[in-house]
Amino acid sequence: xxxxxxxxxxxxxxTKQLSRSPFExxxxxxxxxxxxxxxxxxxxxxxxxxxxxxxxxxxxxxxVWSSVLFGSGGAVQNQRWQGTLEMIMLAPRPPALVVLPIxxxxxxxxxxxxxxxxxxxxxxxxxPLTFADPLAFAIAVPGCIIGLGMFGLLLASTFVLLRNANAxxxxxEYPIWLVSGMLVPITALPGWTGPIAAVxxxxxxxxxxxxxxxxxxxVWPSLGICLAISLACLALGAIMMxxxxxxxxxxxxxALA
Amino acid sequence: xxxxxxxxxxxxxxxxxxLFNWTTPAMFVGTLLVGPLFQLLFFAxxxxxxxxxDDGFYITGNxxxxxxxxxxxxxxxxxxxxxxxxxxxxxxxxxxxxTAVFLGRVLPYAANGLLIAVxxxxxxxxxxxxxxxxxxxPGLLLTLAVAALACGFFGLTLGAIxxxxxxxxxxxxxxxxxxxxxxxxxxxxxxxPAWMRITGELLPITHAAEAARRLVAGDGFQAAAPQLAAELxxxxxxxxxxxxxxxxxxxxxxxxxxxxTL
Numbered sequence: 400x401x402x403x404x405x406x407x408x409x410x411x412x413x414t415k416q417l418s419r420s421p422f423e424x425x426x427x428x429x430x431x432x433x434x435x436x437x438x439x440x441x442x443x444x445x446x447x448x449x450x451x452x453x454x455x456x457x458x459x460x461x462x463v464w465s466s467v468l469f470g471s472g473g474a475v476q477n478q479r480w481q482g483t484l485e486m487i488m489l490a491p492r493p494p495a496l497v498v499l500p501i502x503x504x505x506x507x508x509x510x511x512x513x514x515x516x517x518x519x520x521x522x523x524x525x526x527p528l529t530f531a532d533p534l535a536f537a538i539a540v541p542g543c544i545i546g547l548g549m550f551g552l553l554l555a556s557t558f559v560l561l562r563n564a565n566a567x568x569x570x571x572e573y574p575i576w577l578v579s580g581m582l583v584p585i586t587a588l589p590g591w592t593g594p595i596a597a598v599x600x601x602x603x604x605x606x607x608x609x610x611x612x613x614x615x616x617x618v619w620p621s622l623g624i625c626l627a628i629s630l631a632c633l634a635l636g637a638i639m640m641x642x643x644x645x646x647x648x649x650x651x652x653x654a655l656a
Numbered sequence: 657x658x659x660x661x662x663x664x665x666x667x668x669x670x671x672x673x674x675l676f677n678w679t680t681p682a683m684f685v686g687t688l689l690v691g692p693l694f695q696l697l698f699f700a701x702x703x704x705x706x707x708x709x710d711d712g713f714y715i716t717g718n719x720x721x722x723x724x725x726x727x728x729x730x731x732x733x734x735x736x737x738x739x740x741x742x743x744x745x746x747x748x749x750x751x752x753x754x755t756a757v758f759l760g761r762v763l764p765y766a767a768n769g770l771l772i773a774v775x776x777x778x779x780x781x782x783x784x785x786x787x788x789x790x791x792x793x794p795g796l797l798l799t800l801a802v803a804a805l806a807c808g809f810f811g812l813t814l815g816a817i818x819x820x821x822x823x824x825x826x827x828x829x830x831x832x833x834x835x836x837x838x839x840x841x842x843x844x845x846x847x848x849p850a851w852m853r854i855t856g857e858l859l860p861i862t863h864a865a866e867a868a869r870r871l872v873a874g875d876g877f878q879a880a881a882p883q884l885a886a887e888l889x890x891x892x893x894x895x896x897x898x899x900x901x902x903x904x905x906x907x908x909x910x911x912x913x914x915x916x917t918l
Contacts, residue, residue, distance in 0.1 A: 425826045433833040437842065444847035445706025566686030573694035577701065587705040 402496065409500025410507060417470070417508050431462035431512035432519050438582060439524050452528065455520035456612045457582040460605050462512020463544060464575055470505025471551030472568035474498060475559050485653060494644040495552060495637035502551030506544045513540060531614025539611040542622050543604030546629035550600045552636035559643045581605045600628040663752055664760030671734065672764035688768075692722035692776045699842045700784060709844060711784045716872050717841035717865045719777035723769030723804040724835050724861060730765030731811020732828045734758060735902070736818035748906055755899045758816075762808035762895075769804030770797075792871040799871065799884055803864030806891035810860045813894050816901035819909055834859075841865050860894070863887040 417423050435458035442454040478484040487497050520526035530536040577583055578592050579601035596602045603625035610616040647653040696718035703714050738744040748754060814831060818824030836842060838856040845853050856862045867883035
């Protein structure tokens with residue numbers, strides 16, 4: 400219970416901190432809306448006006464992923480720049496539990512992208528927000544976001560090992576959008592991308608949200624697989640984070656870039 | 657004249673090296689070569705699946721757009737990083753023309769953008785199977801170069817705005833996102849509302865992408881020339897605008913003593 404409380408309080412604290420950055424706020428306000436507009440016009444140009452809700456939901460998920468990717472990728476580096484990394488690592492808790500709230504906060508901030516794209520689509524383009532299963536949608540979206548937050552921990556721990564994590568974060572945005580089927584169906588991609596898609600929680604999370612919105616399949620198995628893979632990522636990320644922390648303490652490189 | 661050219665050329669290269677001192681080959685390849693290629697593939701597969709346009713449309717358009725990331729951010733950095741690193745005052749104290757100094761800085765970024773665009777187009781053509789007529793290659797190279805230059809001057813204009821406003825990176829991020837939407841690179845211009853089309857006409861990339869598509873389609877240089885000329889005019893207009901804004905904001909920041917205010 401204390402652990403859950405710590406994660407919840409930590410996530411709230413970091414969400415508040417992220418919400419104080421004018422750059423973060425304005426980027427999060429504008430870019431997802433531009434992406435959603437692009438998706439709407441592309442689907443219209445393709446003669447698929449019936450799939451506009453799918454386009455808005457897909458654009459929203461893309462925004463969530465961007466938030467998790469850049470937030471988690473920069474989680475440790477940002478703490479280092481702010482001079483708070485040592486204090487975080489000195490906390491009498493496993494390092495994974497201290498970093499997890501940061502990655503959850505980035506995912507929570509990303510929910511704005513989903514809300515904004517749906518509201519934008521409704522208000523400007525008159526896209527009817529008639530979800531096939533509203534209850535499942537209301538559960539699938541936060542479930543997907545929590546799953547992505549856990550996946551973020553694995554990313555954060557991996558990026559600690561890499562000197563130039565920015566290069567990886569800048570590179571991973573479009574490939575995950577593509578392979579996870581957020582806008583492009585996985586069936587339209589080359590066959591070799593299938594196994595990659597299958598092990599990514601983003602694929603199953605996006606699938607669950609889309610199924611809840613359009614009724615194209617059973618939501619719960621997809622959401623279950625998303626959360627199961629995310630839990631595995633959480634466990635792996637925790638192991639890596641502990642390893643990295645011990646190595647950094649031993650080599651006295653914690654504060655070094 | 658030789659001194660001016662030396663100021664523009666050598667000054668640009670030195671500034672480019674100084675401002676990019678943080679980068680590494682991994683960062684360069686990951687951010688500037690692999691990233692745009694995946695962006696191209698994303699839109700090519702999406703367009704293919706929706707039946708909006710063929711692969712050639714997306715490969716050509718997104719290859720031209722690939723130059724924008726490095727050039728727009730580079731142009732912005734050329735001014736705003738001087739301010740961030742506390743060296744802007746030294747540059748503005750120079751007895752030489754600051755207009756020449758700053759305009760010259762765009763050239764290395766444009767060359768970088770050209771390299772990225774050519775690499776992206778080559779890789780995408782090999783991966784997705786686009787055949788480009790051999791006689792179109794010189795024209796295509798010229799088109800990509802003009803697009804990169806236009807993006808660089810567009811970025812420099814944003815950088816000049818950074819002398820007056822704090823959050824210039826926000827403006828750059830949003831501008832790059834808008835280039836995706838408004839330049840007709842991913843959504844055919846006919847599918848966009850009139851105001852978006854008109855806005856797109858005033859932005860870099862739009863005309864260059866159209867010229868490149870005509871060249872790839874084998875229509876010849878004559879068919880692409882008007883669009884290429886329009887892109888060149890856009891590049892010149894942004895260069896003039898950037899120079900004007902730099903002059904005005906430099907005078908303003910001297911008057912208000914706000915040069916290094918972040």
